[in-house]
Amino acid sequence: MAMALRAASRVLLRAGSRLGRREAVDGARRFANKRVLVETEGAAGATRIAVMKFRNPPVNSLSLDFLTEFVISLEKLENDKSIRGVILTSDSLKRGNQTKVAATEKTEEKRATRDHGGRLQERPGIFSAGLDLLEMYGRNPAHYAEYWKAVQELWLRLYLSSLTLMSAINGASPAGGCLLAITCDYRIMADNPKYTIGLNESLLGIVAPFWLKDNYVNTIGHRAAERALQLGTLFPPAEALKVGVVDEVVPEDQVHSKTLSVMAKWLAIPDHSRQLTKTMMRKATADNLIKQREADIQNFASFISRDSIQKSLHMYLEKLKHKKG
Numbered sequence: 001m002a003m004a005l006r007a008a009s010r011v012l013l014r015a016g017s018r019l020g021r022r023e024a025v026d027g028a029r030r031f032a033n034k035r036v037l038v039e040t041e042g043a044a045g046a047t048r049i050a051v052m053k054f055r056n057p058p059v060n061s062l063s064l065d066f067l068t069e070f071v072i073s074l075e076k077l078e079n080d081k082s083i084r085g086v087i088l089t090s091d092s093l094k095r096g097n098q099t100k101v102a103a104t105e106k107t108e109e110k111r112a113t114r115d116h117g118g119r120l121q122e123r124p125g126i127f128s129a130g131l132d133l134l135e136m137y138g139r140n141p142a143h144y145a146e147y148w149k150a151v152q153e154l155w156l157r158l159y160l161s162s163l164t165l166m167s168a169i170n171g172a173s174p175a176g177g178c179l180l181a182i183t184c185d186y187r188i189m190a191d192n193p194k195y196t197i198g199l200n201e202s203l204l205g206i207v208a209p210f211w212l213k214d215n216y217v218n219t220i221g222h223r224a225a226e227r228a229l230q231l232g233t234l235f236p237p238a239e240a241l242k243v244g245v246v247d248e249v250v251p252e253d254q255v256h257s258k259t260l261s262v263m264a265k266w267l268a269i270p271d272h273s274r275q276l277t278k279t280m281m282r283k284a285t286a287d288n289l290i291k292q293r294e295a296d297i298q299n300f301a302s303f304i305s306r307d308s309i310q311k312s313l314h315m316y317l318e319k320l321k322h323k324k325g
């Protein structure tokens, strides 16, 4: 009887919610959009935490679709009163048998790495490659405006989230990838010198928006941010720790377990006092964007539409396409 009930409940859960698939797996629960997988841990009725795994092949770039799904998933977690903490991480794993499809093939599907069965795969070792360059190149101003609004929305939701947010940085994390991390309350990075993190916009010939700059200043201090932003520095783990972009560096296979144990410490603090403190620390920075959101959108759309900026992006994309290794 119990088995039949369990089977029936699995069938019902798998029938899907409005937002995506929902499954029951060994006491843990999960729901998934196409590009974000959310797994919750902990018993029903008790405090639970959620792990949001990015899976937007090939490099977890923040495309418009990804941003939309991310915000929907986050909102769902914010509305679930049993969830108090969320871990952001990449679903990208080291997998064997991958073949990189020829760079001459243009569509998003073809750009991705695939396994021998032809299924799309994440490239390994990438937390997020940041904003999707293809959303900012060769499109029209209306698209740029729509895209930027979605970028702002994600940042505001994360930066002001009442949840305890932690990032388990298991791969490269340039620009918008770093944005995701620095909105969190705590960052733990894998100790792999191939992974770097930072705001490298200046290397692409673009400029980080003021609110992201403010977030960076709040994280690493004014002088360090001034230098790192101008140089577009991407810090390997040890340097990221030294400058304060991340709070801890641990062996790669311990990133998840360490993040869980730090989360447990944070969740021991009463929510109301921690949340009020967080708001006190962050509200002014967020309000600065909220009061000039529309102007910031127009600024972005006209900046990114400039011929000189489009040319810089084109050159950067070509460089990426033709890079070795």
Ligand SMILES: CCCCC/C=C\C/C=C\C=C\CC(=O)SCCNC(=O)CCNC(=O)[C@H](O)C(C)(C)COP(=O)(O)OP(=O)(O)OC[C@H]1O[C@@H](n2cnc3c(N)ncnc32)[C@H](O)[C@@H]1OP(=O)(O)O
Residues within 6 Å of the ligand: 058, 059, 061, 103, 111, 112, 123, 126, 128, 129, 130, 131, 132, 133, 134, 172, 174, 175, 176, 177, 200, 201, 204, 206, 207, 208, 209, 299, 300, 303, 304, 317, 320, 321, 322, 325
């Ligand atoms: C004055 C007014 C100011 C107002 C504000 C104005 C402007 C602000 C504007 C923008 C702010 C932007 C912030 C950003 O986030 S910009 C994005 C920055 N990201 C990067 O620089 C990362 C670039 N990527 C990499 O370094 C590597 O790809 C990476 C280390 C992530 C992975 O390396 P790997 O060798 O594994 O993989 P690749 O072969 O390089 O890449 C695979 C495939 O993916 C494409 N790609 C990579 N990154 C992106 C991306 N961010 N968006 C879209 N596509 C990406 C890459 O081109 C490859 O494609 P293909 O060759 O297979 O076709």
